[in-house]
Amino acid sequence: MKVLKIEKLTESTFCIRTERPDVAIRAGQLFNVGIPGAGINREYSMYSAADAPYIDFLIKEVQDGFVSPALNRLQVGNLVEVDGPYGEFCLNPPDNSDQHYLFLATGTGIAPFHSFVETFPDLNYTVLHGIRDPDEQYHEKDYAQGRYIPCISRNIEGQPSFRLTEYLIKYPVNPSSIVYLCGNRNMIVDAFETLREQGVHGNNLFTEVFF
Amino acid sequence: MKIAISYPPIVNEHGQKAMVSQNRNVQFFKTPTYLLPVTHSQAATVLKQMGHDVYWDDGNAQLKNYTQWFDDLVAWKPEIVVFESTTPVMKFYWRTVNQLKELLPDTIVIMTGYHSMRMPEETMEQSATDIVLRSNHVDFVMARLAPYIMDNPDWRLTCSLEGLSIRITGNEVRSTGNFRQVEPLDNSPLVDRDLVQWEKYAYENGNYLQTPGTYASSVIRDCMFGKCTFCRYNGPDLTFSVMTVKRSLDEYETLINKYGVKEIFDDSGVWYRGKEAREFAQGIIDRGLHKKNCYFGINTRFEYLDEETIKLMAKANFRFVLIGYEAADDETLQRLNKGYQLQHVETCLTWMKKYGLHPHLTIMVGYYWQTQKQLDTTVSEVKRLMLSGLARTLQVTLCTPLDYTPYHKECIREGVLLTDDYDDFDMSKLIVKTPIPHDRYYQAVREMYSVAFHPLFILRQLRFMLAFRKRDWQFLFTYGFRAIRRVRQHIFNLTRHEGKPDTQDSTEPVSAK
Numbered sequence A: 001m002k003v004l005k006i007e008k009l010t011e012s013t014f015c016i017r018t019e020r021p022d023v024a025i026r027a028g029q030l031f032n033v034g035i036p037g038a039g040i041n042r043e044y045s046m047y048s049a050a051d052a053p054y055i056d057f058l059i060k061e062v063q064d065g066f067v068s069p070a071l072n073r074l075q076v077g078n079l080v081e082v083d084g085p086y087g088e089f090c091l092n093p094p095d096n097s098d099q100h101y102l103f104l105a106t107g108t109g110i111a112p113f114h115s116f117v118e119t120f121p122d123l124n125y126t127v128l129h130g131i132r133d134p135d136e137q138y139h140e141k142d143y144a145q146g147r148y149i150p151c152i153s154r155n156i157e158g159q160p161s162f163r164l165t166e167y168l169i170k171y172p173v174n175p176s177s178i179v180y181l182c183g184n185r186n187m188i189v190d191a192f193e194t195l196r197e198q199g200v201h202g203n204n205l206f207t208e209v210f211f
Numbered sequence B: 001m002k003i004a005i006s007y008p009p010i011v012n013e014h015g016q017k018a019m020v021s022q023n024r025n026v027q028f029f030k031t032p033t034y035l036l037p038v039t040h041s042q043a044a045t046v047l048k049q050m051g052h053d054v055y056w057d058d059g060n061a062q063l064k065n066y067t068q069w070f071d072d073l074v075a076w077k078p079e080i081v082v083f084e085s086t087t088p089v090m091k092f093y094w095r096t097v098n099q100l101k102e103l104l105p106d107t108i109v110i111m112t113g114y115h116s117m118r119m120p121e122e123t124m125e126q127s128a129t130d131i132v133l134r135s136n137h138v139d140f141v142m143a144r145l146a147p148y149i150m151d152n153p154d155w156r157l158t159c160s161l162e163g164l165s166i167r168i169t170g171n172e173v174r175s176t177g178n179f180r181q182v183e184p185l186d187n188s189p190l191v192d193r194d195l196v197q198w199e200k201y202a203y204e205n206g207n208y209l210q211t212p213g214t215y216a217s218s219v220i221r222d223c224m225f226g227k228c229t230f231c232r233y234n235g236p237d238l239t240f241s242v243m244t245v246k247r248s249l250d251e252y253e254t255l256i257n258k259y260g261v262k263e264i265f266d267d268s269g270v271w272y273r274g275k276e277a278r279e280f281a282q283g284i285i286d287r288g289l290h291k292k293n294c295y296f297g298i299n300t301r302f303e304y305l306d307e308e309t310i311k312l313m314a315k316a317n318f319r320f321v322l323i324g325y326e327a328a329d330d331e332t333l334q335r336l337n338k339g340y341q342l343q344h345v346e347t348c349l350t351w352m353k354k355y356g357l358h359p360h361l362t363i364m365v366g367y368y369w370q371t372q373k374q375l376d377t378t379v380s381e382v383k384r385l386m387l388s389g390l391a392r393t394l395q396v397t398l399c400t401p402l403d404y405t406p407y408h409k410e411c412i413r414e415g416v417l418l419t420d421d422y423d424d425f426d427m428s429k430l431i432v433k434t435p436i437p438h439d440r441y442y443q444a445v446r447e448m449y450s451v452a453f454h455p456l457f458i459l460r461q462l463r464f465m466l467a468f469r470k471r472d473w474q475f476l477f478t479y480g481f482r483a484i485r486r487v488r489q490h491i492f493n494l495t496r497h498e499g500k501p502d503t504q505d506s507t508e509p510v511s512a513k
Helices: A067-072 A107-119 A164-170 A185-197 B038-049 B066-076 B087-103 B114-118 B120-126 B138-151 B245-257 B274-286 B307-315 B330-335 B342-354 B372-387 B406-413 B438-453 B455-467 B470-495
Strands: A003-008 A013-019 A030-034 A042-045 A054-060 A081-086 A100-106 A124-131 A148-152 A178-183 A205-209 B002-007 B053-058 B080-084 B108-112 B131-133 B164-169 B172-175 B213-215 B263-266 B295-300 B318-326 B358-365 B393-398
Touching: A013 A067, A030 A054, A030 A067, A042 A054, A042 A107, A054 A067, A054 A107, A100 A107, A100 A164, A100 A185, A107 A124, A107 A178, A124 A164, A148 A164, A164 A185, A178 A185, A185 A205, B002 B038, B002 B066, B038 B053, B038 B080, B038 B138, B053 B066, B066 B087, B080 B087, B080 B138, B087 B108, B087 B114, B087 B120, B108 B114, B108 B138, B114 B120, B114 B131, B120 B131, B120 B164, B120 B172, B131 B138, B245 B263, B245 B274, B263 B318, B274 B307, B307 B342, B318 B342, B342 B358, B342 B372, B358 B372, B358 B438, B372 B438, B372 B455, B393 B438, B438 B455, B438 B470, B455 B470
Parallel strands: A100 A124, A100 A178, A124 A148, A178 A205, B002 B053, B002 B080, B080 B108, B108 B131, B213 B263, B263 B295, B295 B318, B318 B358, B358 B393
Antiparallel strands: A003 A013, A013 A054, A030 A042, A030 A081, B131 B164, B164 B172
8 A cells, every 4th residue: 555644743653644445444443554575564553534535543663663663764655565454443333322432542542542533423432541741642633622631641840640540530430431442451451440440331341452 | 269170081982182271272182282271270370379279180181081080079079160161072061060060069160261251151051050251361350259259158149250150040140241351461470380280281292392391371361463263362352461571581481490391382372572572582592591402482473573583583592483374365364364464474484494493384274165276275385385494394274163253153144054063163074064075175184284294395304404403403303203193193183074975065054044
């Protein structure tokens, strides 16, 4: 697939837009992405809407990694291997539009939730985004007013700092929410514990570990 | 509490033993193969650490017959018995549970395993099982469940731990909902080798080039990819957990220095990759473990390990690398959600060959859509990879839908399943309707295994010896005889239905009835 657009978001995070393969895609699915001929790939969740005429990937360059640094060196017009989609970390919105969805993400783990929100604009949702620095609020304006809550952990003078899990404890979740968790496994383990204590049923918790 | 973690010996009419554990599918073998069930070993370890009286009860590895095993278990009078089941032996387990409950009605029987976790109601209906664990994290769940049962006489009504089906009374069963999909793997103890009598598993394993060998506590539970439709490590309910590199290195160091292990295999669905793989290999070198005459083996996927990592792993004395090849046509790989592209197979194997690793390919035949052309392509590609020395060993199995994986459900949905008798799911014969006669697949199995006897293959192994790597000499002289014996057994197992009337001609698919 050809690279259509590259957007640098932070020093290490970037968004790559590629041509769309001619296959059915569901929001939340992932693709194997790699440099042509390199013989190695990595899985990345789709960041764009399921019906968009392109695919966006939100990628953080891993220090000492192999695939992500190579992807970070791509230029518009270069080719990239995109194989998929795969996975069942998908969202089937209910007929009941009142159903509240809570999306918990760390870092680039927000990718599938961005895809959900872009695909289903009428969704009743809240995103809690655990990040270290303020500049990691990737495309925060794409989320409806008041629905995106950054949880910035780094201490910055004059700004509140807290972890996603601390926010969850301070503001308990409505137990009827359907909760999706994606990203760092430690966050997922801790948040799961808190959510269960707050009465969210195990059947309403869905997880995808990124790293 | 007195807790038994039990694996009854299962012997079929050919006198072959079945090996049941989470590490692999059930197959019956005359030549014994004893595989350490890693997660259950960790469960036993944590329960012992908590002060419970744990009885590690693997009838297979302990060379007991069924009666001996059963009598010993009854005599021990456990308060809890934990079993692990999978599709081909479900009926056997249900009978065993009922037999056990007749003699020990107060013993709580807990069924674990990928089949029952996906069909808990069935096991509750078919047997007197008290609890079905719907979680694959047997260690974590048991660590919470045992104390709860001990402290709460009314546990059947009150226990709310996630991921359980609990019999309240008679046919009344309740579910506690979905289980915790991610558990911090570092919180589960490393396997207590003495508790599980590790030496009973240290010699009879066809993949070891040197013995004693052992399985490491898996660094990854389930699979980092987890999308292949035929695999039990798949499903929206499963994800993966990772152990830290240092912790795994500590275990390897103990296994080598304290137990004198000569080969360590990590049976994680897929082992580390990238940075963690390099950190691990470098850690082995930094600790000097690469000079202790111990080989290391792993499962991986095509397109997961780059050349630099493979080079470092070879330097660290990695040898055996098991890779799921499955088939050599794009349609099949796509339908299986394999997530790799054929064009990269050769690159990956070339790197492994270059640095002296021994890639082991696993292949399956008999997918319900597999045409003669697809089958021929797979056979010829496998032969090419073996004869050119890109792969060292192989394992061919009949693709059998199991444990209600997506492939299993797909076979039911597509109306191609020829039997719903779980005894038929033992991988000894094809049980799906296929576009060509079943015999063609059995012939393909024979043809692929026969590569081991091909003069070119043998010549290739002789040429490998010119590199003067000890492992290549061992491969030919130590391993060769054992491998041939196993190849003959595999061929017997997988082709003993060859030439018999093709059941698909006379059998209506059960899933279409």
